[in-house]
Amino acid sequence: MTTLADILRGIEGGVFPTPDLSISVVPAPSERELCVAAFTAHIVIAADVSPSWVAGLIPDGDLSAPLNPPFLHALEGLTGRRVNAIDQLLLAPAIADPAQRRAATEGLVELTERGHPRIERAWRYRDDVRAYLDPYGGLVLTGRGVAGRLEVALEVPEASREKGHGRRLALAARALIPPDAHIWAQVSPGNAASTRTFLAADYKPVGAEALLTRS
Known part of the structure; x- marks a missing residue:
């Protein structure tokens, strides 16, 4: 089946x-x-x-x-x-080149505490969540969501917006997953800024999705 x-x-x-x-x-x-x-x-x-x-x-x-x-x-x-x-739904392949992976993740620090509200929210919908903080206060998270697919979520502080940091985090997500994997982004259709961010990081639109949960 x-x-x-x-x-x-x-x-x-x-x-x-x-x-x-x-x-x-x-x-x-x-x-x-x-x-x-x-x-x-x-x-x-x-x-x-x-x-x-x-x-x-x-x-x-x-x-x-x-x-x-x-x-x-x-x-x-x-x-x-x-x-x-x-x-x-937007989709991108992992960055496979080792030098590009290092460049894309430079300056990121993995967070091991789960106290951040965005991290707590990610754990409600995903497994194997990993979160990384960038020097500008931005956050990139990866985890296994719907049907085990790798998913990304971003958070960019208001003071750091419109400066390319979201695109950098979206690219970093592609370097934080295995080199032979792909990563999915779920973006509200009305969130034009996030859509532009992921498009700029070479994510491609592939569809739309209504997710139904218990809570």
Whole structure:
């Protein structure tokens, strides 16, 4: 049986779901979350629901309905989850060259304490979280999130914004993961500044996602 992890690993390798205007229903990736993911002309619903239930709510060929409130509300009611966010998905490969990896992570200091609120929040949604502080007070976090994918989160202090520090942290994330890996960013569609930051660090838009969680 195809899983969400299989689909995401395929996308990391450049193989996307077939753009055939269809909907794939696959098992929920974990007890922690389920999701509805939209790719070019293909929707993936990763939840423990029946395809017939999905088909009864979504007209054939309507690929906007799965990310619209009526369907998401019905999915919330059926699963006992709530929509945590609807984000665009961006993806980038690791920086593999050793010299570039050293340059991208220069000045970062790993934080081992979990007291920072952004770190605590990351642990609610990810495993294997690692956090690094830069000399300007910025924070870059990596961890394993949906279906075990590597994810990045950034925090740039207000005084350090509009100076390229966000782009530097986004690049650093690509050097903090194994050289053969990929890393995902989830960005609110309305957060134009974050979108520009990740695009400048060579992350590519690959889809959108509604994440449903228990809390």
